[in-house]
Amino acid sequence: ATPTSIMVGTGRAADLGVLFRKGDALQRLAEVCVVAFDKTGTLTQGKPSLTHLSLASEFERAQTLRLIAAVEAQSEHPIARAIEAAAAEEGLQIPTVEHSTALPGFGMQAEVEGHTVLVGAARLMQREGISTDALEGDLRTLGARGETPVFAAIDGQLATLIGVSDPLKTNAKAAIDALHAAGITTALITGDSRATGAAIAKQLGIDHVEAEVLPEDKLKALQALRTRHGKVAFVGDGINDAPALAEADIGIAMGTGTDVAIEAADTVLMSGDPMGVLNALRLSRKTLGNIR
Ligand code: ADP
Numbered sequence: 001a002t003p004t005s006i007m008v009g010t011g012r013a014a015d016l017g018v019l020f021r022k023g024d025a026l027q028r029l030a031e032v033c034v035v036a037f038d039k040t041g042t043l044t045q046g047k048p049s050l051t052h053l054s055l056a057s058e059f060e061r062a063q064t065l066r067l068i069a070a071v072e073a074q075s076e077h078p079i080a081r082a083i084e085a086a087a088a089e090e091g092l093q094i095p096t097v098e099h100s101t102a103l104p105g106f107g108m109q110a111e112v113e114g115h116t117v118l119v120g121a122a123r124l125m126q127r128e129g130i131s132t133d134a135l136e137g138d139l140r141t142l143g144a145r146g147e148t149p150v151f152a153a154i155d156g157q158l159a160t161l162i163g164v165s166d167p168l169k170t171n172a173k174a175a176i177d178a179l180h181a182a183g184i185t186t187a188l189i190t191g192d193s194r195a196t197g198a199a200i201a202k203q204l205g206i207d208h209v210e211a212e213v214l215p216e217d218k219l220k221a222l223q224a225l226r227t228r229h230g231k232v233a234f235v236g237d238g239i240n241d242a243p244a245l246a247e248a249d250i251g252i253a254m255g256t257g258t259d260v261a262i263e264a265a266d267t268v269l270m271s272g273d274p275m276g277v278l279n280a281l282r283l284s285r286k287t288l289g290n291i292r
């Protein structure tokens with residue numbers, strides 16, 4: 001490609017809301033074989049809401065929800081916003097929290113009104129030796145629906161299983177279909193549970209799914225895809241996604257995402273529309289003169 005064709009391509013991309021931030025991003029994108037996606041905020045709207053709450057015996061709904069909401073008020077995870085909103089909707093008074101700790105990839109821990117409260121994934125309960133057997137049936141139901149299961153324990157006792165649902169973006173399925181038609185292999189890399197990740201991948205027709213991936217292991221998941229399939233683009237929006245955006249052959253951030261993700265990316269989709277990946281790919285191939 002000539003410098004002129006690259007300038008023209010970059011300009012056309014800008015008209016389509018695709019910003020190529022780094023010099024050779026437009027050229028490199030044409031060589032990509034795999035596009036790996038983050039889930040929350042990238043393929044889903046990133047605005048989850050609470051759909052389900054089952055209690056382990058002994059626990060009372062309002063008290064349980066207000067303690068959990070207090071912990072989540074300290075978290076930046078989108079899940080936390082869903083739980084806070086549910087508590088607010090029920091008119092619950094949220095207590096203040098002492099000593100909260102974010103446990104990346106697992107959840108949160110905090111002291112509230114003299115109770116130790118843990119909120120997070122099943123693997124957080126496993127790590128703390130708290131059995132989730134009592135709520136196993138509900139767990140399966142949530143996973144099959146593609147909803148995110150959130151467990152909470154109070155003073156070492158399993159208290160509740162909450163279901164959180166985050167609708168897919170309107171264009172998510174169309175974007176995956178179009179990538180496949182363009183000869184691209186698709187993948188989903190998520191910290192969410194295996195069942196939830198598999199259900200979302202199935203809804204969208206995504207080829208490969210890596211679930212329960214800890215933040216520090218997202219890089220390994222990308223490297224494995226690269227070894228098996230060739231050059232990889234990673235599409236993400238969160239603080240957690242920054243290392244993967246930097247490691248991928250092309251990092252594509254959602255313009256609706258965090259500044260940290262945008263800074264780490266080569267390319268930005270201004271509107272956060274997953275179809276932007278396809279627009280960017282088409283322009284890149286066209287500019288390089290290898291339209292497929
Ligand atoms: P992802 O970006 O794919 O959601 P994370 O590493 O942020 O991955 O989170 C992985 C999992 O850890 C989440 O799906 C959730 O189960 C749990 N988790 C993390 N933070 C929280 C939180 N604040 N509240 C509840 N669960 C959480």
Ligand code: MG
Nearest residue numbers: 038040041238
């Ligand atoms: Mg995300």
